[in-house]
Amino acid sequence: MLTLLEKIRKKTKVTLIQKIAKKEGVSPDTLTGRIAQGKAVICSNPIHSPAQPCAIGKGLSTKVNVNLGTSPDFVCLKTELEKLKICLRYKADALMDLSIGGNLRHIRRSIIEKSPISVGTVPIYETVVETMRKGKQIKDIKIEDIFKTIEEQSNDGVDFMTLHCGLTREGLSRLKNQGRLMNVVSRGGAFLANWMMKNEKENPLYEHFDDVLKILRKNDVTISLGDGLRPGCIDDATDRAQIQELIILGELAKRANSKGVQAMIEGPGHVPLNEIKMNMELQKKLCNEAPFYVLGPLVTDSALGYDHFAACIGSAVAASYGADFICYLTPAEHLGLPTKEDVKIGLIASRVAAHAGDIAKGIPKALKNDKAIAKARKKRNFKKQISLAIEKERPEMIYASLKSKKEDVCSMCSEFCAIKTMDEVLKK
Numbered sequence: 001m002l003t004l005l006e007k008i009r010k011k012t013k014v015t016l017i018q019k020i021a022k023k024e025g026v027s028p029d030t031l032t033g034r035i036a037q038g039k040a041v042i043c044s045n046p047i048h049s050p051a052q053p054c055a056i057g058k059g060l061s062t063k064v065n066v067n068l069g070t071s072p073d074f075v076c077l078k079t080e081l082e083k084l085k086i087c088l089r090y091k092a093d094a095l096m097d098l099s100i101g102g103n104l105r106h107i108r109r110s111i112i113e114k115s116p117i118s119v120g121t122v123p124i125y126e127t128v129v130e131t132m133r134k135g136k137q138i139k140d141i142k143i144e145d146i147f148k149t150i151e152e153q154s155n156d157g158v159d160f161m162t163l164h165c166g167l168t169r170e171g172l173s174r175l176k177n178q179g180r181l182m183n184v185v186s187r188g189g190a191f192l193a194n195w196m197m198k199n200e201k202e203n204p205l206y207e208h209f210d211d212v213l214k215i216l217r218k219n220d221v222t223i224s225l226g227d228g229l230r231p232g233c234i235d236d237a238t239d240r241a242q243i244q245e246l247i248i249l250g251e252l253a254k255r256a257n258s259k260g261v262q263a264m265i266e267g268p269g270h271v272p273l274n275e276i277k278m279n280m281e282l283q284k285k286l287c288n289e290a291p292f293y294v295l296g297p298l299v300t301d302s303a304l305g306y307d308h309f310a311a312c313i314g315s316a317v318a319a320s321y322g323a324d325f326i327c328y329l330t331p332a333e334h335l336g337l338p339t340k341e342d343v344k345i346g347l348i349a350s351r352v353a354a355h356a357g358d359i360a361k362g363i364p365k366a367l368k369n370d371k372a373i374a375k376a377r378k379k380r381n382f383k384k385q386i387s388l389a390i391e392k393e394r395p396e397m398i399y400a401s402l403k404s405k406k407e408d409v410c411s412m413c414s415e416f417c418a419i420k421t422m423d424e425v426l427k428k
């Protein structure tokens with residue numbers, strides 16, 4: 001079976017392309033051209049075949065991912081499936097099952113079965129959890145164990161997988177030599193770094209990258225090249241370890257494409273506002289414009305309880321400079337496993353950031369929506385404004401509870417409505 005990338009390169013007609021091109025407002029040729037060049041991806045494993053597959057990359061609207069999943073402290077499939085419903089209700093483009101507690105395969109299969117959007121995972125989590133459940137340690141993991149997990153997850157229908165293939169021994173020694181404040185904050189990165197340091201061996205996902213690609217190719221799984229050395233605080237942003245890993249990720253994305261596997265690159269993390277533009281430009285340059293999946297970035301370390309705001313600022317700026325895919329953050333970030341309400345708030349914040357990025361990118365449907373909402377606002381047509389809002393429930397509730405006694409205006413300025421006054425003055 002050919003992968004989507006291979007079909008496109010062979011100029012085979014793919015129905016999915018027409019549908020996505022129409023939704024994105026680009027021509028099918030533009031979309032296929034970008035996929036062929038590795039500048040866009042469509043995350044769709046044929047075993048899952050999501051009804052709304054996530055298309056990510058150059059010229060497409062900025063997409064938002066939500067992380068779900070259990071922890072050893074809180075295992076409840078029902079709650080995770082309710083979070084999935086929240087993802088769909090508030091329009092996430094993709095979700096990742098990051099479960100590390102309970103029956104991982106059952107949870108993953110249940111999520112995939114109920115998800116019409118693309119589903120991603122980080123396979124090393126399952127390998128580590130299952131190894132430790134057998135009373136073994138991370139250092140005891142064999143490359144075959146990792147391959148087995150990747151293959152199983154691929155056969156379960158996972159559409160995209162985060163694999164930290166660019167974390168190398170050289171990168172780790174660079175991190176140690178330069179002296180980092182937060183060391184490694186990526187969960188998958190820390191698992192692999194632990195294995196590499198205890199065994200004094202190279203990252204098996206880097207050493208056996210071609211074998212990894214062979215498994216992914218089988219079910220057309222998109223590889224999301226994880227940034228195991230992403231900065232975990234503002235002080236560590238854009239350091240040598242981060243940039244070295246980025247260079248390697250760019251090389252691996254090219255190798256993945258050459259084997260028919262679609263690839264995207266993961267990025268920081270924690271980055272001060274003044275370094276976001278540079279980070280986006282470096283990624284685009286070093287990775288041949290491969291789709292960039294940013295984890296935030298958080299623009300400050302001091303917004304505990306409100307990290308969705310810190311990430312929303314960073315995501316909007318990152319998207320305006322070319323980030324293609326935003327991983328949401330919730331108010332629970334750095335503190336605990338998010339609740340259903342946290343998922344909702346984090347997702348809406350990221351969707352606002354993605355839309356703001358799309359305005360800056362000049363995405364036509366985003367610009368059209370903003371113009372339509374401005375026209376409705378000028379006419380004080382509140383119902384129309386709400387119908388065009390990124391999220392409609394909250395504005396509906398606010399408008400209903402604060403309704404003006406006067407027609408045609410809201411209770412903010414009431415009869416002193418600036419828009420109405422100017423309309424009347426200009427008509428005369």
Ligand code: SF4
Pocket residue numbers: 380409410411412413414416417418419420
């Ligand atoms: S009353 Fe004030 S806030 Fe409300 S629509 Fe008019 S100008 Fe805007």
